[in-house]
Amino acid sequence: MLAKIWNGEGFYKMEKKKKKVKVIKIDVEKCNGCRACEVICSAFHANPKYSSNNPGRSRIRVHFDPLRNIYVPVLASHYTPAECAGRNTYILDQVEHDECSFCGASCPSRELFKEPDSSLPLKCDMCEDDPPQEKPLCVQWCIDDALTYEEREEEVEEEVKLDEMEIGLESLVERYGLQKVIDTVVRMSKKS
């Protein structure tokens, strides 16, 4: 969708762009601690695919403390060269969770989210695949629905301020068609 708007300073072209937001919802109440998510994540990322598995390489880990009824699946987020300066703990439903329980960072303070042999950081890539998977693998294997997947399309309005030359070109395109303009520019550049 294109529209030209004059706001007193110049022409603006308002473009509504669709962006796909991939969301894994984690319902800790439903987690049964089976670690199927760890199994399949590591198998999916093996090379060749599914040829091996090893939860130590998984990009999702279940923080697991049955005697305190704590089951928190955490997805590997980012790599950080330095650990946090301070720490925080959460008390949920009267249960105090350890520091770092909910954090997905591959961080020097712990062994989590690092390849066991090389210590290289691990990061969830939402199971990028070609052709794309219908849902991330951990979600597919969590049939008790502690993990569910949502794709949201968000319309983001992108404002692109057009400069003078663009405005000029655009009018030429409108008059002659894009291909003709390109051909002309190519011919001109060869001549010079």
Added chain:
Amino acid sequence: MRYAETGYNLEIDLSRGNIERVETDPRLTELHLGGLGTNAKILWDRVPPEIEPFSPDNLLIFSTGLLCGTPAPGANRTIVSSFSPQTQLMAYSMMGGFFAPELKYAGYDKVIIRGRSPKLVYLWINNDKVEIRDASHLQGKGALETAELIRQELKEPKAQVAAIGLAGEHKVYFASIEHMMRSASRLGLGAVMGDKGLKAIAVRGTKDINVARPEEFIGLCNEILKYIEWRREKPIKGVPPILATLGSPQEMAVKDENWHTTSFSWGNARQRRPDFWKPEIEKRWEEVQDKSVERLISCYNCPMRCGGIIRHPELDRYMMKCYSKLTYIMAAMADDLAFGFKIVGRAQEYGVDGFTTPQVMAFAVELYEAGILTDQDMPGFPSNNEERFFYLLEKIVRREGIGDVLANGVYWAARQIGKGAEAYDHNTTKRHEQMVIKLGMLNPLYYLMYGTGEKLNITQIEGQIPQAPLPEDVREEFVRDWIQVPRANEKEFKEFILKWEPRGEYAFPFYPPIDVICKLVEWQETMHYIDDVTGVCAGLSSFPIKPPYHINNYPHIISAATGLDIDEAELWKIAKRNRNLVRVNNIRRGLKRKDERPPEDHWKKRFPEYEAKLQDEYYKFKGWNSEGVPTKETLNQLGLDYVGEDLERRGIL
């Protein structure tokens, strides 16, 4: 490269403190696959019958199953094998949870323990680093508590631990090995572990497990998961709710206990209470269960949620699964579900079998009431049923006073006590406490399974078919999509389901014909023997009706994982080889035909001649002689010639 398995065992000699990593022979995988199969082979080769269960030369083997650690859903069983102090026969008990996969990721298929440590120790396996560590500070600690303490001391929250409690340390003949909510509890393996001076094994692994044909294998795993999801929507019609679903009996989720409480017997396995499940009880039990079960939990890589996190006001949190919720309540004739949740928590920390223990205690109560045991034997014995059980538990796990006798199980205790106590031992087979059923008509299938089952625990022998005839209107539907049936027997098994009636011409004990009975029994048992090598939980395979793993997809799953090309006939043969190997381990230790009898009062209506015929025919069907010993021909066909030679040398064959 080895697929599905790691190709290495750990050999631990606790007498010398020696640790060795030993490569295994791939040929043995082809012959036995792994798990129970290779355990039975190792025990046959290395533990001759002269070696007592409590001898340093007895082995205690913690084995993974062949598929453990691969993505195969529910493949998480640890198969623990040794010789039982209670039965003096081969003991194999299994536990789910997280231990076996972790051991695989550490790089081992089995841990084989021999010798006896002079002081209490525990084993710490951290990938290639294996240490025997002092456990004197863990002496007397509970099994779950021990696991916690070890994880803290090692600073390894992800370590998986299997441990014994006080009962194992005191060599109670029905001591268990505990791992979270799971335990290898039957036949006294915890006592063997205690005898070896081994308090616990902790393991942590971060290596890969490979499969041979990845795309095919993961496709099959996805089918298993899809089938589990489908079955959730389709419980079996015409059977009690507890038998309608997959998994171990869903005791933590299901609250309707009508079937268990009214069909099984109470007290010392004598009395049935057909009117027990009244609306008031139902309401009260529901409330207690809702309050006590905080969360439903699963074993490794399994969606079934058979376990629960249990909260009881007087205990720390613990985990429970399956039937132990009811065993103590029913044996104690206590009508309170909260009592069950309390005593199981205690008993688990002490590490005792939730099946045998309540029966031993009910037996003691009966002896007391009959005046055979007196206040002298049991000073301060309370009058209230529930308190009596706590009293006995404390005595047994410490082998204190009468507890020292009762700790040997009903069979041995009855003989030690004498004074007519033997008559109260009415529910054991091969010296082991059996399921508390006291029914009317002889069940010919169960007659054979109770008698000849090597595992001595009916839930690890039975499966696949409904326990009673289906209502007529659901039979057609039942057989229509019965994809689990062996193709060779499809016609006769389906016919059996369609015709089977509670009374009349098509009823037990003379229906179905004996040849069909033999085949049905063999099918049920064989599925367990297959699970026992793969490490797949019986709850997804051999135990429930219409499970996701079955004889028609198993060969593909095993082949894709291992790269061995195994078809149905070959898999059946391997299971048969393993089954016979377990049997000859027992035969060599004196197992006789006369031992293969279910408890005499299991059924009221008995048919001695017919029963003898059943046994004869079944032995023949199995390729065993009239004493139940596998014939030379059978052994040779299975490539077990060396077994035949040994039995001949011993004058058994």
